[in-house]
Amino acid sequence: MKRYLITRLGQALxxxxxxxxxxxFILYLLPGDxxxxxxxxxxxxxxxxSPEALAKARAFYGxxxxxFEQYIDLLWRALHGDxxxxxxxxxxxxxxxxxxxxxTLALAGSAIVLSVVGGVGLAYLTAYLQWRxxxxxxxxxxxxxxxxxxxxxxLLLIQVFAFALGWVPATGSQGVxxxxxxxxxxxxxxxxxxxxxxxxxxxxxxxxPYITTAFAKGLSRAQVQARxxxxxxxLPLLTLIGLQVGNTVSGAVLVETIFSxxxxxxxxxxxxxxxxxxxxxxxxxxSAAAFVLVNLIVDLLYPYLDPRITPTAKVN
Amino acid sequence: MPPxxxxxxxxxxxLALTACSPGDEASADKTLNIAFWGDNTTLVxxxxxxxxxxxxxxxxxxxxxSLTDQDPDxxxxxxxxxxxxxxxxxxxxxxxxxxxxxxxSNGERFDAHAVKxxxxxxxxxxxQLPATFGATYLAGYDRAEVLDAFTVRLVLSRPxxxxxxATSTTNLAILAPASYQLTxxxxxLGNIIxxxxxxxDHYTPEVGARLVKRSDxxxxxxxxxxxxxxHVDAINISYIPEESVRNGLFLxxxxxxxxxxxxxxxxxxxxxxxxxxTIQSRSLPGPALNLYPNTRDNRLLADRNVxxxxxxxxxxxxxxxxxxxxxxxxxxxxxxxxxPYFKPQANKLVHDPAGAEQLLDAAGWHKGEDGYRHKNGxxxxxxxxxxxxxxxxxxxxxxxxxxxxxxxKLNVLTRAEWVAGNxxxxxxxxxxxxxxxxxxxxxxxxxxxxxxxxxxxxxxxxPQTLTRAQxxxxxxxxxxxxxxxxxxxxxxxxxxxxxxxxxPLYERVWQAATSPRVKDFRWTAxxxxxxxxxxxxxP
Numbered sequence: 001m002k003r004y005l006i007t008r009l010g011q012a013l014x015x016x017x018x019x020x021x022x023x024x025f026i027l028y029l030l031p032g033d034x035x036x037x038x039x040x041x042x043x044x045x046x047x048x049x050s051p052e053a054l055a056k057a058r059a060f061y062g063x064x065x066x067x068f069e070q071y072i073d074l075l076w077r078a079l080h081g082d083x084x085x086x087x088x089x090x091x092x093x094x095x096x097x098x099x100x101x102x103x104t105l106a107l108a109g110s111a112i113v114l115s116v117v118g119g120v121g122l123a124y125l126t127a128y129l130q131w132r133x134x135x136x137x138x139x140x141x142x143x144x145x146x147x148x149x150x151x152x153x154x155l156l157l158i159q160v161f162a163f164a165l166g167w168v169p170a171t172g173s174q175g176v177x178x179x180x181x182x183x184x185x186x187x188x189x190x191x192x193x194x195x196x197x198x199x200x201x202x203x204x205x206x207x208x209p210y211i212t213t214a215f216a217k218g219l220s221r222a223q224v225q226a227r228x229x230x231x232x233x234x235l236p237l238l239t240l241i242g243l244q245v246g247n248t249v250s251g252a253v254l255v256e257t258i259f260s261x262x263x264x265x266x267x268x269x270x271x272x273x274x275x276x277x278x279x280x281x282x283x284x285x286x287s288a289a290a291f292v293l294v295n296l297i298v299d300l301l302y303p304y305l306d307p308r309i310t311p312t313a314k315v316n
Numbered sequence: 317m318p319p320x321x322x323x324x325x326x327x328x329x330x331l332a333l334t335a336c337s338p339g340d341e342a343s344a345d346k347t348l349n350i351a352f353w354g355d356n357t358t359l360v361x362x363x364x365x366x367x368x369x370x371x372x373x374x375x376x377x378x379x380x381x382s383l384t385d386q387d388p389d390x391x392x393x394x395x396x397x398x399x400x401x402x403x404x405x406x407x408x409x410x411x412x413x414x415x416x417x418x419x420x421s422n423g424e425r426f427d428a429h430a431v432k433x434x435x436x437x438x439x440x441x442x443x444q445l446p447a448t449f450g451a452t453y454l455a456g457y458d459r460a461e462v463l464d465a466f467t468v469r470l471v472l473s474r475p476x477x478x479x480x481x482a483t484s485t486t487n488l489a490i491l492a493p494a495s496y497q498l499t500x501x502x503x504x505l506g507n508i509i510x511x512x513x514x515x516x517d518h519y520t521p522e523v524g525a526r527l528v529k530r531s532d533x534x535x536x537x538x539x540x541x542x543x544x545x546x547h548v549d550a551i552n553i554s555y556i557p558e559e560s561v562r563n564g565l566f567l568x569x570x571x572x573x574x575x576x577x578x579x580x581x582x583x584x585x586x587x588x589x590x591x592x593x594t595i596q597s598r599s600l601p602g603p604a605l606n607l608y609p610n611t612r613d614n615r616l617l618a619d620r621n622v623x624x625x626x627x628x629x630x631x632x633x634x635x636x637x638x639x640x641x642x643x644x645x646x647x648x649x650x651x652x653x654x655x656p657y658f659k660p661q662a663n664k665l666v667h668d669p670a671g672a673e674q675l676l677d678a679a680g681w682h683k684g685e686d687g688y689r690h691k692n693g694x695x696x697x698x699x700x701x702x703x704x705x706x707x708x709x710x711x712x713x714x715x716x717x718x719x720x721x722x723x724x725k726l727n728v729l730t731r732a733e734w735v736a737g738n739x740x741x742x743x744x745x746x747x748x749x750x751x752x753x754x755x756x757x758x759x760x761x762x763x764x765x766x767x768x769x770x771x772x773x774x775x776x777x778x779p780q781t782l783t784r785a786q787x788x789x790x791x792x793x794x795x796x797x798x799x800x801x802x803x804x805x806x807x808x809x810x811x812x813x814x815x816x817x818x819x820p821l822y823e824r825v826w827q828a829a830t831s832p833r834v835k836d837f838r839w840t841a842x843x844x845x846x847x848x849x850x851x852x853x854x855p
Contacts, residue, residue, distance in 0.1 A: 030732065036739075037358065037732050039447045053446040060445050089360045089521065090501035155560055163564045170561055170568075171554075173523075260556050262523045270357040270522070275732070 008299065012292040019288040020078070020281060024071055027277050034275040035063050038088060061087055074281065083285075084278035086271075093282045096267065101286070103173050104263035107182055107255065108248045114187035116241065119194025120234070126195075127202035127233075128225055139199055145192030150251055154185040154258040171260035182259045186251045190244045194237055201233030208232070235306055242291075242298040249287045346549040348834070348852055351571040354557035355522045358731075361504035362519055364489040365438045365450035370577070370600070370751060370826070373486045374844040375525060375553060380489035380510030383412055383431065385537035386481065386753055386841035388598075391656035393480050396537040397426060397490060397511065407475050407796045410483075414466040418535050420492035421515045428468035430493050432460035435470060437496040438488065452760050453482035453752075475794040477801055478756035481656075485752065485842065511535070513546045513848035524554035527847070539846060541836070546848035566829060567591060572852060573837070575828040582641040592832040598839040599645065599652040600824045601753035603761060606650060607700070607745045607819040610775040616698060617744050620778070621679040623816030626698075628672035629720045630713060632665060635822055639709040647820040650758075650809045654843070657755045657805040661813045665820060672720045681721070689721035697723040698744040703734035709822065738769045746772060749824060753841040755805040756793060762812075763789045781815045 035058055039049070049057070058064045062085070065073065074084060083093035119142075126138040161181060162170035172178045205211065206229065214224045252265030264283055271279035302309045356369040364376050385396040398412040418426035435457060442451040456476040461469040472479060482488050492509035506519030513536070514527035529546040536543060556562040559576065563584060566574035580588070585595060609617040609626075617623050636644040645653070648662040681689035681696050689696040698717075702710060706726045714724040724745075729737060737743050748769075750757050759766045763786060767773035777785055785808065792804035812818045828845075830837050835851040 033732075036735050049447060057445055057447050088358060090504060155558075158561055158564065163568055166568070170564060170570075171556060258558050258561065260523075260554070260558065260561065262520065266522065273731070274358045 005300075008296055012296060015292050016285060016288050019284050020075065021071075023281055023284045024074070024277065027272075027275055027280060028067060030275060033063075034087060034277065035061060037274055063087070070277075074278065078281070078285065083282040086279045087276045088274050089276070089279075093278050096279065097264070097282060097286065100262060100264045100267050103261055104249075104252050104256070104265060106179060107186060107252060107261065107263060108245075110179055110183040111186035111190070111248055111251075112241070112244070114183055115190035115194060115244070116237075118187060119191035120198060120237070122191070122195040123198030123202065124225070124230065126199050127206075127229065128222070142192040142196035142199070145188050146196070148188065150185060150189065150254045151258055153188055154181070154255060157181045157185055158258070173261045173263070178259075178261075182255045182261060185258070186248060186255045189251065190247060193240060193244065197236050197240060198233055201236060202229060205229050205233045235302075238298050238301065238305070242295040245294045246287070246291050249290075345854065346547075346852060348548045348551045348573070348847065348850060349571045350551060350553045350573040350575060351556050351562050351565055352553065353555065353559075353562065353576045355555040357522060360521045362506045362508060362516070362525075363500055363503040364486050364491065364508070365441060366448050366500070366504065367486065368449040368750070370843070371555075371575070373842070374575075375516070375527070376486040376489060376508075376510075377512075377840060377844040378514045378527060378551075378847045379512045379516045380486065380491055380508060381512050381535075382484050382486070382489045383414075384480065384484040385539055386484040388539065388654075388839055388841040391654075391753060391841060393484055394538055396484070397535070398483075401480075403480065405796070407477065407479075407794075408472045409469055410472075410479065411463070411467065411469045412483075414468065415535055416466050418511050419532075420494075420509050420511050421530055422492055422494055422509045424492045424494060424509075426490070426511055427465050428462040429465075431468045431470075431490055432462055433493045433496050434490045435460045435488075441500055450487040452766065453478075453485060453487045455479075455766070475796075476756075477793050477795045478754045481752075481754040481756075486844070514551065517550075522555055524552065526553070527551040529848075533848070536846075536848065539838075539840065540849055541838075542849050547851040548847065551847055563587075566593070566831070569831065572831045572834050573828050574830075577826075579640050579644070579825050579827045580829065585641060588829045593829045594832075594834075594837075596828045596830055596837050596839070597825050598843050599654045600751045600826050600843040601652055601655040601841065602751045602757045602824070603650060603655075603749055603818075604647045604652050604820045605747065605749060605822050605824050607747050607821060608762075608772060608776045609817065609819070610741055610744055610746075611778050611817070612775045613741060615744055616696065618778070619679055620816065621675045622681070622696075625672040625675040625679070625720065626717070626722065627665070627813075627816045627819055628668040628675070629717050629722060630665075630819060630821065631667040631716050632820065632822070633667065634716075635709055635712060639707075639712060639822070640825075645823045645825065647823045650812045650818050650820060651755065652823050654753065654841070655755055655757075656753065657802050659806045659809045661809060661820075664813050669720050676721060683721045687718070687721060688723045695723055696721060697725055699725045699727050699742075700745040701727045701729055701734055701737045701743040702747065703729050703731045713821065735769075738772045741771050741775050745819070747821075748772070751824075751842060755801075755808075758808070759789055759793070762818075776817045777815065781811065781817060785811060785817075 038061060039057060077084060085091065086093055086096060089096065122138065122141060126135060129135045129138065158170045158181060161167050168180045169178045211224060211228055214228045249265065252263055253269045256263045256266040267279065268283045271283065352371040356372065359366065361367055362372055362376065364380050367373055367376060381397055383396060383398040384393045387394050397418055398414055401410055401412045403410050414428060420426060438450060438454055439457055442448055442454055456472040456474040456479065458471045458473040461471065463469055489510060495503055495507065495509045498507050506516055508516055513530055513533040515530050517526040517528045519525040528550045529548065531545045533545045534543065556565065562574060562576065565571045580595065588595065609623055611618045633646050636646045648660045648665065649658060651658045676689055681691045684690045706728055710726055714726060717724045738746055748761060750760055761767055762773050762776060764770045764773040774782065788804050788808040788811065792801055792808065795801040795804060826843050833852050833854060835853065836849045838846055838849055840846060
């Protein structure tokens with residue numbers, strides 16, 4: 001077990017380093033260089049400046065180092081916990097993250113909880129129902145949920161619940177109320193995936209001999225589904241939840257823009273557009289770390305939930 | 317276990333219901349709520365000297381004040397923090413007599429030393445970062461001489477006829493000496509102290525800003541009707557990038573002033589007016605929304621006749637009326653009408669498709685089977701670089717040009733590619749604008765010696781026209797009297813249209829919708845607003 005853990009941690013670090021490095025070089029491959037974008041943003045374009053003025057501006061923004069030199073410098077400092085300075089915001093990246101991360105964590109956290117509750121609930125209900133037409137109708141809902149574009153869903157929810165009914169604020173990051181609509185918007189696609197997979201799971205499980213045995217023992221349908229069906233059908237969900245953490249980060253980009261929330265998703269989008277390399281790298285590192293961590297936890301949980309699964313062979 | 321099902325199935329809904337808030341009660345009586353579109357995320361700065369972002373200049377106008385102000389109707393420079401001034405005969409030295417009753421919001425006295433500190437600090441910053449926007453306003457500034465506590469002389473090393481107007485802008489606003497002790501980065505993030513009727517309470521990039529009233533204020537320029545402290549207690553500014561959400565907040569009454577960058581569509585306009593909103597409009601001074609050609613490297617627009625045909629093929633009236641609405645002004649020159657020394661060119665900008673076809677035929681471009689014109693087996697295809705997305709207006713122009721046989725290719729690029737395209741000259745048409753209530757602003761676009769993009773500025777003229785344009789720019793900036801300036805900029809505007817070096821598309825009208833509770837919204841000369849005049853009431 002210890003060796004397994006060490007191997008997994010090593011892999012996790014490798015993934016982190018890979019994500020960091022690939023992101024850095026992709027940013028360099030984007031058309032236009034950071035200095036040109038930043039000069040253009042300050043109302044000037046690089047071809048209007050003398051070489052001396054350009055060099056000055058380059059030094060002012062700290063862009064006067066070579067490709068690899070800057071990479072090594074950034075990586076070395078990141079390893080020491082210093083994520084550098086944002087090029088356009090002129091603030092330490094750690095301070096920016098500290099400010100933005102809680103917003104996104106709250107959003108992602110409640111979205112994950114909502115999606116699990118909603119997805120599992122829907123699949124559970126579908127499996128329990130015996131009236132065919134309704135069962136079939138509910139079985140189609142996940143495909144619908146997954147097909148609806150996130151931004152459209154967000155705008156629809158705002159129109160109905162914020163503008164027409166006035167129950168919750170449409171925008172902002174203040175208070176729990178402002179979290180409701182964004183979290184639901186972000187939860188829907190994941191919930192749909194969970195519901196779909198769990199429905200399939202139930203379909204498979206109902207055919208298993210132990211279900212017949214459970215019925216034979218005289219348990220009611222509800223008891224069989226809760227005790228024997230659900231536990232066996234939910235296993236694949238665990239893997240999915242781990243994978244959906246990644247989707248939540250990308251979904252946050254859209255949701256935070258629609259709801260004018262001040263989170264990491266929007267920061268990531270803006271930082272990519274203005275090629276603010278330290279900020280993008282930090283966000284990629286943080287989300288990669290979250291992704292790796294959640295999946296590690298999921299893998300470690302498996303043996304406890306299902307004794308049939310072990311990280312290493314029991315018999316040597 | 318029926319209850320469990322319910323909990324699962326309706327979990328999301330229940331949560332939505334229980335988490336309802338009783339509505340936003342925070343918008344108390346005397347708070348003004350303003351919703352702009354998204355914040356500038358590329359250059360995050362509230363430092364007046366660096367800011368070109370219009371929305372930030374609106375905010376700054378109410379926090380930081382300038383030596384002079386500009387009359388929005390006449391364009392005349394009028395007293396503000398300076399009671400009066402003299403300009404030397406050679407237009408190189410400006411002596412300002414300052415008001416003696418002005419203080420910064422941190423208690424510091426506004427005096428000649430504060431003015432010197434501001435100008436010297438700006439000069440130092442421009443030396444460090446010559447690309448900064450304010451540098452063009454400060455062009456030629458050499459030093460400040462403190463003559464006595466309330467008299468300061470600003471000395472230029474070379475003529476700059478726009479300097480007096482520059483002293484009226486937010487870009488050369490005077491901050492407290494304490495603000496200049498801080499780094500430019502600290503100022504950028506909102507650590508700015510001015511003499512204005514509002515104090516910047518806080519600024520959170522991409523989210524919003526809050527201004528609170530200064531109760532001991534009492535030195536407005538003649539542009540402001542309210543001579544004392546502001547009527548509203550506080551102003552909440554929020555940046556809402558999503559249009560439908562922004563409009564919804566306004567219709568809900570959660571925002572008092574809806575102020576996006578682009579003019580409202582006719583549908584939205586009607587909807588807002590039906591709700592009792594007033595639409596405030598002002599043409600932003602500076603160039604109109606013009607397309608600039610690339611006449612170099614043997615590109616198609618090197619031929620003056622093709623350019624003149626293009627000019628005639630654009631239907632500006634239908635642009636204004638279909639993209640916006642029937643009341644929308646039709647662009648009538650190189651500049652917007654609010655720019656001082658504006659010279660109307662409407663008679664040269666009439667829609668004349670027959671004339672365009674004649675010119676193109678004469679230039680050897682003949683219509684082919686596909687409806688487009690060809691010459692030597694090559695199609696008359698013009699590449700129009702634009703960012704970040706094409707507008708309805710762009711598509712309309714494309715269609716107008718198609719009717720005379722010109723194939724306009726809308727080349728949609730990311731900002732970075734667009735900038736690179738301008739610098740490399742890989743376009744036939746491109747577009748850019750700047751806002752300033754002085755004709756000198758055109759030099760930052762069309763004078764290769766001081767333009768943001770020297771390539772764009774060079775490419776827009778044929779070589780012989782460039783020489784003439786630069787002579788007129790020189791004559792305009794060294795002018796010492798109004799008549800000379802009017803003549804120089806008048807000829808320049810003629811030249812740009814006659815040589816088809818600029819293709820005006822539409823008047824850059826800035827619109828804000830104000831709710832019925834907002835009274836006395838007024839524009840400044842540069843298209844900003846003075847919030848101390850605004851009153852809010854319960855309708």
